[in-house]
Amino acid sequence: SQKIEQNSEALNIQEGKTATLTCNYTNYSPAYLQWYRQDPGRGPVFLLLIRENEKEKRKERLKVTFDTTLKQSLFHITASQPADSATYLCALYSSNTGKLIFGQGTTLQVKP
Amino acid sequence: EAQVTQNPRYLITVTGKKLTVTCSQNMNHEYMSWYRQDPGLGLRQIYYSMNVEVTDKGDVPEGYKVSRKEKRNFPLILESPSPNQTSLYFCASKGTGGAIGYTFGSGTRLTVV
Numbered sequence: 001s002q003k004i005e006q007n008s009e010a011l012n013i014q015e016g017k018t019a020t021l022t023c024n025y026t027n028y029s030p031a032y033l034q035w036y037r038q039d040p041g042r043g044p045v046f047l048l049l050i051r052e053n054e055k056e057k058r059k060e061r062l063k064v065t066f067d068t069t070l071k072q073s074l075f076h077i078t079a080s081q082p083a084d085s086a087t088y089l090c091a092l093y094s095s096n097t098g099k100l101i102f103g104q105g106t107t108l109q110v111k112p
Numbered sequence: 113e114a115q116v117t118q119n120p121r122y123l124i125t126v127t128g129k130k131l132t133v134t135c136s137q138n139m140n141h142e143y144m145s146w147y148r149q150d151p152g153l154g155l156r157q158i159y160y161s162m163n164v165e166v167t168d169k170g171d172v173p174e175g176y177k178v179s180r181k182e183k184r185n186f187p188l189i190l191e192s193p194s195p196n197q198t199s200l201y202f203c204a205s206k207g208t209g210g211a212i213g214y215t216f217g218s219g220t221r222l223t224v225v
Contacts, residue, residue: 099170102155
């Protein structure tokens with residue numbers, strides 16, 4: 001069956017360090033993958049999109065990699081700040097179904 | 113400001129009493145969708161609409177209805193709510209062009225007692 005897996009355990013890091021979040025998937029051939037940020041009780045906010053033929057995408061302190069062989073995406077926040085504390089969701093778009101499917105998210109806590 | 117607006121933000125209702133959650137977007141987006149979010153289950157798609165008068169079931173459509181009479185509005189209707197529909201609901205929209213992000217509303221927290 002199709003699955004998207006994000007680490008359900010919260011990631012706790014010190015301010016200034018690089019946070020790395022993982023998104024693994026099985027039985028998908030996604031056309032592209034997206035990352036969203038979600039604060040408690042609020043709607044997800046779109047951050048970055050990476051296509052299946054792209055290896056890496058950057059936006060300011062954010063970097064996303066996409067390895068279709070490993071079926072994995074890594075999401076990096078460099079020089080992390082307490083304001084980066086939130087839940088981060090990965091989402092896969094399947095061109096077969098035309099749907100965007102979300103992982104359950106990983107909560108990041110950045111301590112000062 | 114470009115946004116998706118949901119109302120109400122919070123709603124407590126009783127089993128069986130019909131309710132509507134409204135969703136409106138001001139970005140002229142063709143695609144709109146409803147999700148529910150539950151602890152441990154993540155975001156699950158209820159219904160979506162590719163354009164006016166076109167709606168399709170998502171992964172968890174049972175107990176819900178939608179309509180898309182105008183491009184900007186996509187209301188979610190619960191004809192006879194039950195306690196298992198207690199959840200956090202999000203409306204989202206997306207323009208054409210394929211690989212672009214979704215814009216989400218602020219959410220509606222629904223409690224059915």
